[in-house]
Amino acid sequence: MTEIAPRPLAELTTLRVGGTPERMIEARTRDELVDALQDAWAAGEPWMVVGGGSNLLVGDEPVEGVVILVRTTGIEVLPGVQGGRRRLRVEAGHDWDALVAYTVEQGLAGVEAMSGIPGTAGAAPIQNVGAYGQEIVETLVEVELLDEATGGIETVPAADLELGFRTSVLKQHYGHGARRSGVILSLTLELEEVGHGVFPVRGTQLRQALGMDAGAAATLADIRSTVLATRARKGMVLDDADPDTYSAGSFFQNAVVSAAFARTLPAECPRWPMAPVIDQTRIIPLAAYDGVVAPPVSVQPDVKVSAAWLIEHAGLGKGFHLPRSRAGLSTKHALALTNRGHATAGEVAELARYIQQRVQSEFGLILQPEPVLVGVEL
Numbered sequence: 001m002t003e004i005a006p007r008p009l010a011e012l013t014t015l016r017v018g019g020t021p022e023r024m025i026e027a028r029t030r031d032e033l034v035d036a037l038q039d040a041w042a043a044g045e046p047w048m049v050v051g052g053g054s055n056l057l058v059g060d061e062p063v064e065g066v067v068i069l070v071r072t073t074g075i076e077v078l079p080g081v082q083g084g085r086r087r088l089r090v091e092a093g094h095d096w097d098a099l100v101a102y103t104v105e106q107g108l109a110g111v112e113a114m115s116g117i118p119g120t121a122g123a124a125p126i127q128n129v130g131a132y133g134q135e136i137v138e139t140l141v142e143v144e145l146l147d148e149a150t151g152g153i154e155t156v157p158a159a160d161l162e163l164g165f166r167t168s169v170l171k172q173h174y175g176h177g178a179r180r181s182g183v184i185l186s187l188t189l190e191l192e193e194v195g196h197g198v199f200p201v202r203g204t205q206l207r208q209a210l211g212m213d214a215g216a217a218a219t220l221a222d223i224r225s226t227v228l229a230t231r232a233r234k235g236m237v238l239d240d241a242d243p244d245t246y247s248a249g250s251f252f253q254n255a256v257v258s259a260a261f262a263r264t265l266p267a268e269c270p271r272w273p274m275a276p277v278i279d280q281t282r283i284i285p286l287a288a289y290d291g292v293v294a295p296p297v298s299v300q301p302d303v304k305v306s307a308a309w310l311i312e313h314a315g316l317g318k319g320f321h322l323p324r325s326r327a328g329l330s331t332k333h334a335l336a337l338t339n340r341g342h343a344t345a346g347e348v349a350e351l352a353r354y355i356q357q358r359v360q361s362e363f364g365l366i367l368q369p370e371p372v373l374v375g376v377e378l
C-alpha cells in the first residue's frame with residue numbers, strides 16, 4: 001500500500017475543485033485496497049474512496065481523514081457461460097471507457113451506448129450509470145464488496161444493490177448517507193456475443209441519438225464512435241482543452257414527479273413515463289381462491305421530466321454565470337455546471353443553489369444534485 005503526499009482533490013476531480021485530505025493512499029492492487037480500508041475502519045478514521053473523481057463535488061476546506069485512490073486494473077474472462085453470452089470480471093479501478101472499448105473490440109454487446117462516460121468501473125454501479133437508454137443494471141451480474149459493517153468481502157448479486165435511476169444502496173444522495181457502506185472491489189458483467197457485423201440497434205433513445213429508424217442495424221464499433229462524437233459535441237467527453245468538460249457531467253438529475261404534478265408543467269417540457277407499475281404476478285392462496293381472478297392493477301406511472309429544459313426555461317441558458325463567478329453552465333449543455341478556470345467549490349455550490357431557486361420559483365420543484373457532495377451544502 002502506497003501512502004503518498006496528499007494532493008488537493010481539485011487535482012483529482014473533473015470539476016477541478018476540492019481541498020486536501022490529511023492522508024492519501026494509492027491502492028494499486030486489491031490487497032492494498034482492502035488493507036487501506038480495513039486499517040482506516042479499525043482506527044475509526046474518516047475515509048473516502050475516489051476513482052476518476054467525475055461524480056464528486058468536494059468542498060474547499062481540508063478533507064478530514066484518508067482519501068484512498070482506487071487504482072486497481074484488470075479484466076478477466078470468466079469460464080462457463082454458454083448460449084452466446086460471456087462474463088467479464090473487472091477490477092474496480094479499471095477505466096470505464098477502456099472497458100467499453102475492450103467489449104467493442106471483443107464483439108460483446110451491452111455497454112457500447114455508455115461509451116465515453118468518465119470514471120472507473122467500480123464506481124459505475126454506485127449510481128447505476130447510464131446513457132442513451134442503456135444502464136449498467138442490464139448487464140451487471142454481481143459485485144465483490146468489502147462491507148464496512150462486517151469488514152469482510154462478500155459477493156453481492158446485482159438485485160441486492162437496488163439499482164434504480166442514478167441510484168443504488170451504495171450511493172450517498174445529498175442529505176442522506178448510503179444505505180449500505182462498502183467498497184466495490186470488482187464487478188461482473190454478462191454481455192452478448194454479437195461479433196463485428198451489424199445487429200439490430202435496441203432502444204428508441206439510442207436509435208434517436210444515432211439518427212436511425214426502428215429496425216435499423218449497426219456494428220458495435222459504429223455505435224461507439226457515433227456515441228463518442230455525439231457526447232463530444234455536448235462537452236460530455238473529458239477534454240483537457242475544453243472547459244465545458246470541467247464538470248461532473250449532468251449536475252442535476254432529471255426530476256421524477258407524479259403524473260398529476262407533471263400535468264402542471266408546460267406541455268413542451270420533455271418527459272418520459274417511468275415503467276408502468278402493473279401487478280402482474282399475484283399468488284392467490286388456494287384457501288382464498290373463489291374462482292375469480294381480478295384484472296391486474298395498473299397505476300399511473302411517475303414521470304421523469306427534463307432538468308435541462310426546466311433550467312433553460314427558468315431563464316438560465318447555456319453559458320450562464322453569476323456576476324464575477326468563475327463557475328458557469330457549460331456553453332454546450334445547460335445541465336453541466338462547469339469550472340471556467342480556478343473556480344472554488346463555493347462558487348460551484350452558489351451557482352447550483354441559484355439554479356435550484358430559479359427552477360423552484362418558476363416550476364415548483366427542487367432539482368436534486370446527481371454528484372456526491374462532500375463538505376458542501378446547497
Ligand SMILES: Cc1cc2nc3c(=O)[nH]c(=O)nc-3n(C[C@H](O)[C@H](O)[C@H](O)COP(=O)(O)OP(=O)(O)OC[C@H]3O[C@@H](n4cnc5c(N)ncnc54)[C@H](O)[C@@H]3O)c2cc1C
Pocket residue numbers: 014048049050051052053054055056070092117118119120121122123124126127128129130131170172182183184185235236237238245247248249250372
Ligand atoms: C463529462 C462527464 C460526463 C458524464 N456522463 C455521464 C453519463 O452519461 N451517465 C452517467 O451515469 N454518469 C455520467 N457522469 C458521471 C460519472 O462519470 C459517473 O458517475 C462515474 O461512474 C463516476 O466514476 P468515478 O470513478 O469518477 O467516481 P468518483 O467520482 O471517483 O466517485 C463517485 C462516488 O462513488 C464512490 N466510489 C468510487 N469508487 C467506488 C468503489 N469502487 N466502491 C464504492 N464506492 C466508490 C466515491 O466515494 C463517490 O462517492 C459524467 C461525468 C462527467 C464529468
